[in-house]
Amino acid sequence: MEEKQRMNGDLRRRILDTTRHLLVSEGYNSLSMRKIARAIGYSATSIYLHFESKDALVHALIEEGMAQKYETLRSIAEAHREDVIARLKALCRGYIDFGIDNPEYYEIMYMLHPEQMARFPAEKYRRARRNLEVIVDTLREGAEGKLLYVEDPLVAASAIWAALHGAVSLLFSRRMDVRVDREAFIDTVISQTLRSYIVAPEGADAGVSTV
Amino acid sequence: MEEKQRMNGDLRRRILDTTRHLLVSEGYNSLSMRKIARAIGYSATSIYLHFESKDALVHALIEEGMAQKYETLRSIAEAHREDVIARLKALCRGYIDFGIDNPEYYEIMYMLHPEQMARFPAEKYRRARRNLEVIVDTLREGAEGKLLYVEDPLVAASAIWAALHGAVSLLFSRRMDVRVDREAFIDTVISQTLRSYIVAPEGADAGVSTV
DNA sequence: TTGCTTACTTAACGCTGTTAAGTCTGGAGT
DNA sequence: ACTCCAGACTTAACAGCGTTAAGTAAGCAA
Structure with a gap:
């Protein structure tokens, strides 16, 4: 249970940080769930395990x-x-x-x-x-x-x-x-x-x- | 030739006016070429006969x-x-x-x-x-x-x-x-x-x- | 060993901008 | 009258989008 939360927390953090980096380098317009996923090495749908939607992220x-x-x-x-x-x-x-x-x-x-x-x-x-x-x-x-x-x-x-x-x-x-x-x-x-x-x-x- | 230009001009105007109306009612975010096309009763690609791209429009x-x-x-x-x-x-x-x-x-x-x-x-x-x-x-x-x-x-x-x-x-x-x-x-x-x-x-x- | 939970993936839907290729119509040229 | 061409327009398709539903693989409890 705690293991899970720690890992969840880690991935969540990585998503947030990566998104921020993508915003710096490419801007909001070309931000996409698939790009974020590619950058963290997960599938796009994994992001939905931590955020309800792109908006929520x-x-x-x-x-x-x-x-x-x-x-x-x-x-x-x-x-x-x-x-x-x-x-x-x-x-x-x-x-x-x-x-x-x-x-x-x-x-x-x-x-x-x-x-x-x-x-x-x-x-x-x-x-x-x-x-x-x-x-x-x-x-x-x-x-x-x-x-x-x-x-x-x-x-x-x-x-x-x-x-x-x-x-x-x-x-x-x-x-x-x-x-x-x-x-x-x-x-x-x-x-x-x-x-x-x-x-x-x-x-x-x-x-x-x-x- | 003149006939053609007049018609071209007409459709171009209609595209511009319709786009403006869609911007009022739905905002830039949900503006799409296909919506504009539907609103004027043409196919989406017709717009490209008058504008190089969505940006150009x-x-x-x-x-x-x-x-x-x-x-x-x-x-x-x-x-x-x-x-x-x-x-x-x-x-x-x-x-x-x-x-x-x-x-x-x-x-x-x-x-x-x-x-x-x-x-x-x-x-x-x-x-x-x-x-x-x-x-x-x-x-x-x-x-x-x-x-x-x-x-x-x-x-x-x-x-x-x-x-x-x-x-x-x-x-x-x-x-x-x-x-x-x-x-x-x-x-x-x-x-x-x-x-x-x-x-x-x-x-x-x-x-x-x-x- | 079975069965359940958790973490994740694959496949798919309907949407997007855009391109390439095709169709249909009207008029000029012979 | 017949051919041909140009112009106006459409259909089909591509790659990418956000998002959902269903599936899989690993780890662990009983």
Whole structure:
């Protein structure tokens, strides 16, 4: 019984890892059960002993990606415990870097088509919302300390999230104008996104209008 | 000869229109050549008489979407000829509304997977960049009139573009927190995005820091 | 030795994009 | 009027897809 579970667990892990590697090397589009099976040296139907369907396999991988992202964001927040604004900037940077560093995760976590996204169980998705809450909490803390001007932290966090996702998505699409420097683009996105929330220090030179 | 071309043209149009309808009703994922064929009452291989491949068919549709979007943005710009800031806001709103109003176009134009995007011919994509240029031109005009503060119009336009895409993408994904009001979210994205570029009028109350 | 459980495979179904080959129709040329 | 050809379209097929049902081989308990 324990032997079985260990072996089951092993194969399950191998399937997940191999799938991830295939996503890196060939992308989601050309991912197939038979390819995964070939790569691990089993028949395609063996995968169904560990995952209900291809969707379920991808969903398991999405969950792992969400968890890894949460760890990343949480440790960034930890590292900037004392400075809310630095924390916020670092979290934005962390969001974008996560996408750049883990394109295979990012693709399945955020770049599936709407119909595919809808198949990701809502209950599993709720857990993934912790990631947004790291931003929400930071905004709230900044607002309480009068360092940030935030009307509705949840709406603001969603808007920041959207802007960051758009940036990663554009970077992935290879459709950006070649004259645009990657780093300048990323910096611009972050500063453009955050500037409107940061309360000006005394004697700031540029003003802001209510749009 | 002319008869032939007319008929060819007719069927080509019918294929494009039918494909668009199928995208609306069933989404890109379940689009298939055989379904399109069934819907127009021809065999699947007939489509290949007018399009080299499924990709080519989708690319033709993408081009039509890009053209339609350009017309939309251009007429918005025209309508706000005299007021740069109002024009910019309206263009942002127009971008998002285009996505909401034409999800089938938006899905194939901006939500394909990176590998699929890469197959869209670069030469055809160059024409689609006109859309970004509407924003670039507006930013440049605003900067010249000292109404906007823009370091690099192309980078800034790309960053704005990214934020708007992120917003549409998040709206489509059905993953937004139910407590977030749709309209409040859209307004927040636009104001968050533009506020950092708008030069404050005299006596503005809130300042801005250099992020 | 029998029989059961577990881990796995093979064969098959209906679907996919795509190619090659075939059919049918209408009109031009003689 | 008959032949021939071009054009528009279809059928059949291939390899691959996700998935299911049925089968097999090994190990272990009785």
